[in-house]
Amino acid sequence: MTTFPIEITKLYHLRYLSLRDTAVSSVPRSIVNLRHLETLDLKRTLVRELPSEILRLQCLRHVIVYGYGSLPNMIPHGLKALKGIDSLSSLRKLCAVEAKLGETELLISIGRLTQLTMLCILQLGVEHGDALCSSIHKLKFLRSLRLDSRSDDETLSLEFISSSSLQLLQRLIIVGRVVENSQERLQNLTNLSILYLSGSKLQVDPLKSLQALPNLVSLSFDDRAYDGQSLCFKAGGFLMLRKLYIVTAKNLRRMTVEDKALPHLELMCLENCKLLEETPLGIERLKNLQHLFLIDMAMELRTTIYRGSQHENYLKIMHIPGIYIGTGDDGHWL
The missing domain is CATH 3.80.20 (24 nucleotide stem-loop, u2 snrnp hairpin iv. U2 a'; Chain A)
Structure with a gap:
């Protein structure tokens, strides 16, 4: 399958939609018709962007847009930052979104999605550090977290881990250089x-x-x-x-x-x-x-x-x- 089946958008009471492992590359604006949609699974597809109409689907709980590039590097890719994503206040899973070079707006917005249990952010840089830490401290229900740096030259801090944060976290993936000695903060994650x-x-x-x-x-x-x-x-x-x-x-x-x-x-x-x-x-x-x-x-x-x-x-x-x-x-x- 290479094209999003437009007929699906007529299934007004649809709650779960998965096009995982297909060659679909775009999502039509008419997806706004799926007012009851709770799960949108586009894992391992070619989709990199979602139409702004997606923000009107207030029942959305799981947005999964994640894949890998071609061999040999297999660099992961996710969803390009969508302005206003914090309006989806019911979101539980967001995997994955890409941080913009030099901007922190996405990271600040994520801090308002306080019901998140799973989060994956790609393309992180040093400039995102403060906003990232501030937002993750607000996500009290996180159980799964993945953070990927933009390149080998970028350094990720683990300052967002403290004795009072991420107490429910069970799964942590860090891809990128870590500030030396900051790994000591990992010992606070007692449920990991x-x-x-x-x-x-x-x-x-x-x-x-x-x-x-x-x-x-x-x-x-x-x-x-x-x-x-x-x-x-x-x-x-x-x-x-x-x-x-x-x-x-x-x-x-x-x-x-x-x-x-x-x-x-x-x-x-x-x-x-x-x-x-x-x-x-x-x-x-x-x-x-x-x-x-x-x-x-x-x-x-x-x-x-x-x-x-x-x-x-x-x-x-x-x-x-x-x-x-x-x-x-x-x-x-x-």
């Missing part, structure tokens, strides 16, 4: 269950700030989220964590799992960490670990595991039922 950091370029081990989060079940460091040389999972830390992903940690040379850390970990994925030549020290303590993925890792690590029982790298992981090793395109289960 999923944390994904990408391109943050942290130099200080962030695990110290995260290990006591009582509900964290999935942790991902992707695309140079961490640029330090060592990671240590301290004793008694990450008591609820089930899934751990560490991808493209280019300077990582050593991982340590202390006794009684990660007691419930079920899946560990290490990918493109070329300086890590040994399996994590203490990985043999992870008795609940069911799956270990070693993808595009150092040749030294792969070679010693292939040698089997003659090398410590293999002995430390032989208790794991499922071990996948190889490259992104070519690998196998041990």
Whole structure:
């Protein structure tokens, strides 16, 4: 499907409309006829703008306009800023909108959508920092938040996280460089269950700030989220964590799992960490670990595991039922 089916706009009592995964690129002004519409799902379509008439649909609760560009970069795109979006006072989900270069009007408007539970903002820059923090502090019901920076040169602050804000937040995705040491604010998010950091370029081990989060079940460091040389999972830390992903940690040379850390970990994925030549020290303590993925890792690590029982790298992981090793395109289960 490449064209919005105009007949749909005659379904005056329609509440849910999804054109997800189609090639539709525009939405007609006649969508204003759908006065009872609650959900507009245009995920993975070519739509980048909505007509201003959308602001008259006061029943709208979920607006999902989100997709990815073409390979190889796969840069995400969302909805171009729509002036007056704060008039949709019933909105619960807004994913995603793009911040304008040099302007803060969109961020200020979002702060008035106080019923939001899910929010995704793309193309953020340094100039948006104050307005972003001020608005997010007003969104007391947020459960899912994603923030993407405009480029690698832009730095995102986590000043919007405080002991009194985002108390219901369960899912946080930050794509972009983060102000050093600001990750300490993450320890205030006691209901957080999923944390994904990408391109943050942290130099200080962030695990110290995260290990006591009582509900964290999935942790991902992707695309140079961490640029330090060592990671240590301290004793008694990450008591609820089930899934751990560490991808493209280019300077990582050593991982340590202390006794009684990660007691419930079920899946560990290490990918493109070329300086890590040994399996994590203490990985043999992870008795609940069911799956270990070693993808595009150092040749030294792969070679010693292939040698089997003659090398410590293999002995430390032989208790794991499922071990996948190889490259992104070519690998196998041990």
